[in-house]
Amino acid sequence: MNLFHYTDPDTVCLWWEKPETGALWEILLNGEKAGQTEKTHFLLRDLTPDTGYEIQVRPPDGGPGARLHLRTPAARPRIVVTDGPYFAKGDGESLDTAALQRAIDDCPPGGSVVLPAGTFRSGALRLHSHMELYLEAGATLLGSQRPEDYLPRIWSRFEGREMLCCQSLLNLGTLDHSTGPSCRDVVIRGSGVIQGGGYELAWATIEQERQRLKDYLDANAAYIATCENADTIPGRVRGRLINMSNCQNVRISGLTLAQGPSWNVHMIYSDNIVTDHCTFRSQGIWNGDGWDPDSSENCTIFSCLFYTGDDSVAIKSGKNPEGNVIGRPTRRIRVFDCRCAFGHGLCIGSEMSGGVEDVKIWDCDLENSMVGIQIKGTRKRGGYVRDITVRDCVVPCILVGSVGYNDDGEGAPEPPVFRDFRYAHLRITGRSLDRDWSECPAVELHGFAGSPLRNVSLEDVTVTGGTGIRMSRCENVTIEMRAE
Numbered sequence: 001m002n003l004f005h006y007t008d009p010d011t012v013c014l015w016w017e018k019p020e021t022g023a024l025w026e027i028l029l030n031g032e033k034a035g036q037t038e039k040t041h042f043l044l045r046d047l048t049p050d051t052g053y054e055i056q057v058r059p060p061d062g063g064p065g066a067r068l069h070l071r072t073p074a075a076r077p078r079i080v081v082t083d084g085p086y087f088a089k090g091d092g093e094s095l096d097t098a099a100l101q102r103a104i105d106d107c108p109p110g111g112s113v114v115l116p117a118g119t120f121r122s123g124a125l126r127l128h129s130h131m132e133l134y135l136e137a138g139a140t141l142l143g144s145q146r147p148e149d150y151l152p153r154i155w156s157r158f159e160g161r162e163m164l165c166c167q168s169l170l171n172l173g174t175l176d177h178s179t180g181p182s183c184r185d186v187v188i189r190g191s192g193v194i195q196g197g198g199y200e201l202a203w204a205t206i207e208q209e210r211q212r213l214k215d216y217l218d219a220n221a222a223y224i225a226t227c228e229n230a231d232t233i234p235g236r237v238r239g240r241l242i243n244m245s246n247c248q249n250v251r252i253s254g255l256t257l258a259q260g261p262s263w264n265v266h267m268i269y270s271d272n273i274v275t276d277h278c279t280f281r282s283q284g285i286w287n288g289d290g291w292d293p294d295s296s297e298n299c300t301i302f303s304c305l306f307y308t309g310d311d312s313v314a315i316k317s318g319k320n321p322e323g324n325v326i327g328r329p330t331r332r333i334r335v336f337d338c339r340c341a342f343g344h345g346l347c348i349g350s351e352m353s354g355g356v357e358d359v360k361i362w363d364c365d366l367e368n369s370m371v372g373i374q375i376k377g378t379r380k381r382g383g384y385v386r387d388i389t390v391r392d393c394v395v396p397c398i399l400v401g402s403v404g405y406n407d408d409g410e411g412a413p414e415p416p417v418f419r420d421f422r423y424a425h426l427r428i429t430g431r432s433l434d435r436d437w438s439e440c441p442a443v444e445l446h447g448f449a450g451s452p453l454r455n456v457s458l459e460d461v462t463v464t465g466g467t468g469i470r471m472s473r474c475e476n477v478t479i480e481m482r483a484e
Contacts, residue, residue: 001016001019001057001064001065001066002016002017002066003015003016003057003066003067003068004016004300005055005068005070006251006253006274007070007071007072007073008072008073008187008189009047009049009050009072009073009074009075009076010045010046010047010048010049010072011043011044011045011047012043012044012047012053012055012070012072013041013042013043013044013253013276014027014041014042014043014044014055014057015040015041015042015276015300015302015336016040016041016057016066017040017334017360018040018336018362018363018391018392022038022392023038023059023063024036024037024038024059024060025037025038025040025042025057025058025059025065026056026057026058026059026060027042027044027055027056027057028055028056028057028058029044029053029054029055030053030054031054031056036060039303039337039363040302040336040337040362040363041276041302041303041336041337042057043277047072048072049072049073049074049075050071050072050073050074050075051071051072052069052070052071053069053070053071053072054067054068054069055067055068055069055070073110076110076111076112076132077108077110077111077112078111078112078114078134079103079106079107079111079112079113079114080114080116081096081099081100081103081113081114081115081116081120082116082118085102086099086100086102086103087099088100088103088115088120089118089120090115090116090117090118090119090120090139091118091119092118092119092121092140092142093121094121095121095122095123095144095149096120096121096122097122097123097124097125097144097149100113100120100122100125100141101125101126104125104126104127104128104131104133105128107128107131109129109130109131110130110131111131111132112131112132112133112134113131113132113133113134114134114136115133115134115135115136115139115141115190115192116136116138116139117136117137117138117139118138118139118140119140119142120139120140120141120142121142121143121144122141122142122143122144122149122169123143123144123146123149123150123167123169124149124150124151124166124167124168124169124171124239125169125170125171126167126171126172127170127171127172127183127186127188128183128186129183129184129185129186130184130185130186131186131187132186132187132188132189133170133186133187133188133189134187134189134190135189135190135191135192135193135194135255136190136191136192137190137191137192138192139190139192139193140192140193140194140195141169141170141192141193141194141195142195143169143195143196143197143198143201143241143259143260143261144197144201145197145198145200145201145204146197146201146204147166147201147204147205147208150166150167150168150169150201150205150239151166151167152167153165153166153167153237154167154171154174154175155174155175155245156175156239156243156245156268157175157245157268157294157318158236158237158238158262158263159236159319159351159406160316160318160319160320160322160323160351160353161236161318161319161322161409162175162177162322163236163237164237165236165237165238165239166205166237166238166239166261167239167243168196168239168240168241168242168243168260168266169194169196169197169239169240169241169242169260170188170194170241170242170243171243171245172186172242172243172244172245172247172250173244173245173246173247173270174245174246175245175246175268175269176245176246176269177269177295177326177328179246180246180248181246181247181248181270181271182245182246182247183244183245183246183247183248183250184247184248184249185248185249185250186247186249186250186251187250187251187253188242188250188251188252188253188255189251189252189253189254189255190254190255191254191255192255192256193255193256193257193258194241194242194255194256194257194258195256195258195259196240196241196258196259196260196261196264197259197261198258198259198260198261198282198284198285199259199284199285201238201261202235202238202261202262202285202286205235205237205238205239205261206231206234206235206238207234209234209235209237210231210234213233213234217233217234223408226407226408227408228405228406231286232406232408235262235286235287238261238262238287239260239261239262240260240261240262240263240264240265240266241257241258241259241260241261241263241264241265242257242260242264242265242266243266243268244265244266244267244268244270244273245268245269245270246268246269246270247267247270247271247273248270248271248272249271249272250267250270250272250273250274251273251274251275251276252265252273252274252275252276252278253274253275253276253277253278254276254277254278255278255279256278256279256280256281257278257279257280257281257290258280258281258282259281259282259285260282260285260288261285262285262286262287262288262289263287263288263289263290263292263314264280264282264288264289264290264291264308265280265290265291265292266289266292266294267292267293267294267296267299268294268295268296269294269295269296269328270293270296270297270299271296271297271298272297272298272299273293273296273298273299273300274299274300274301275291275300275301275302275304276300276301276302276303276304277303277304278304278305279304279305279306279307280304280305280306280307280308280312281307281308282307282308282309282310283307283308283309283342283343284309285309285310286309286310287309287310288308288309288310289308289310289311289312289313289314290304290306290308290311290312290313290314290343291304291312291313291314292311292313292314292315292316293315293316293330293333294316294317294318294330294351295316295317295318295323295326295328295329295330295354296330297330297331297332298332299330299332299333299334300333300334300335301313301334301335301338302334302335302336302337302338303337303338304338304339305338305339305341306338306339306340306341306342306343307341307342307343308340308342308343308344309343310343310344311343311344311345311346311347312338312340312343312344312345312346312366312369313335313338313346313347314347314348314349315330315333315347315348315349315352315356315359316330316349316351316352316356317329317330317351317352317353317354317355317356317383318351318352318353318354318383319351319353319381319406319409320353320380320381320382320383320409320410320411320412321353321382321409321410321411321412322353323351323352323353323354323381323382323383324353324354324382324383324412326354327354327355328354329354329355329356329357330352330354330355330356330357331355331356331357331358331359332358333356333358333359333360334359334360334361335359335360335361335362335364336360336361336362336363336364337362337363337364338364338365339364339365339366340364340365340366340367340368340369341368342368342369342433343369343370344369344370344371344374345366345369345370345371345372345373345374345395345396346361346364346366346372346373346374347371347373347374347375347376348374348375348376348385348388349374349375349376349377349381349385349403350376350377350378350381350403350405350406351381351406352377352381352383352384352385352416353381353382353383353412354383355383355384355385355386356383356384356385356386356388357384357385357386357387358387359387359388359389360388360389360391361373361388361389361390361391361393362389362390362391362392362393363391363392363393364393364394365393365394366393366394366395366396367394367395367396367429368433369395369396369432369433370396370432370433370434371396371397371399371432372393372395372396372397372398372399372428373390373393373395373397373398373399373423374398374399374400375388375399375400375401375418375421376399376400376401376402376403377402377403377416377418377448378402378403378404378406378407379402379411379415379416379448379449380407380409380410380411380412380415381412381415381416382411382412382413382414382415382416383412383416383417384416384417384418384419385416385417385418385419386417386418386419386420387420388420388421388422389421389422389424390421390422390423390424390426391422391423391424391425391426392424392425392426393426393427394426394427394429395426395427395428395429396428396429396430396431396432396433396440397428397429397430397432397440397441397442397443397444397466398423398426398428398442398443398444398445398458399444400418400421400444400445400446400453400456401444401445401446401447401448401453402446402448414450414451415448415449415450415451416448416451417451418447418448418451418453418454419453419454419455420454420455421453421455421456421457422456422457422459423456423457423458423459423461424457424458424459424460424461425459425460425461426458426461426462427461427462427464428442428443428461428462428463428464428466429464429465429466430442430463430464430465430466430467431465431466439465439466439467440466440467441466441467441468441469441470442463442465442466442467442468442469443458443468443469443470443471444469444470444471445469445470445471445472445474445477446470446471446472446473446474447472447473447474447475448473449473451473452473452474452475453473453474453475453477454474454475454476455475455476456474456476456477456478457477457478457479458477458478458479458480458481459478459480460480460482461479461480461481461482462481462482462483462484463481463482463483463484464483464484
């Protein structure tokens, strides 16, 4: 049993992968029982800073478990942004960008920039390595709705293409697909709210970009017609809420993350990004994804709640042809104990040209979503999706196959390869929630012309509604399904 953890001065968070059979786990702190859980994570609170602890996680029957020894870090030096020399207003009206950025720049290694209760309106901010951004209860970091507050543009990646984009509200690292991390060891946590400029910022940015590109758009009308809609090209310059490029060891915990102008948390060419105990809100935002690992590795999200305007989780790795050439796959992704209250659900793709592998999803309640679990691409993408496991979840449906949008760009030499998907112990409702509820197929499995979907198993799957199963271009599919 591998036991993962992070430590704050007064808290340790533990998590582990779910075994094939569930268990009631006991948590012991220095040999004394600290609690128990049926989940695969646990928070130990009210610990003492700079103190050593022994922690055990074990099933009550005395079976195999895990033990670790650790020391909580010392309390971090604090920079409170409303104190001098920063004097951020926090009144919701004043633009506090300069004061907040100065506090961030002054934060020493191991230090914490603290936002107390208040509403701190800001444009783009840039975090650096070895720091913490902490939002106390009642604190809101509120993104400006003016596109000019997110300039100058930075090199980023949106819908699978590297390009100059507006900055995000929080920016970490510098994008470079040929190198490793440029930003490390950052914590963004607390019990406050990080809220972007939302709908107003998104459409102000799109309209400004449409005017800037007017001659190009007019001269390339035939190409524009192949895009998802007339806003696709100007919309790609929007920033996100939090953008991590070439980052390593970043954690986001305890916060409400809301209303980015497009995707909310986006990690590109990054490693070991952990997000837990957060609430995502982006209803009404076009491309309002919640959490998007993109050509990244060892990314974990758990105990999060989603109200999203698009995919709650979208696992990506670039778009043809650029994604095929860069070839940086997304792998070792873990999603567990998450709930979708509104949104499209948990998705892989549609940008997956660099490859996606080793994804495990368990104990997620996606009943109130549009698709539940979807693995998607287009025939032009190339790349692969393989070694995907989904267990012990509630979903409207299971979808695998091609989508009819975001299909511009030069095609890859070969179609995508989708294979080795396992779905076990699921309850499928056959009811999809978009704006309203509608009946849907419980299972749709489709390969691509010239590249069939291979090696799919549905084990102990219960279907409570829907319009049945649809399959095409599939090989080696096994189904063990029950109806209620």
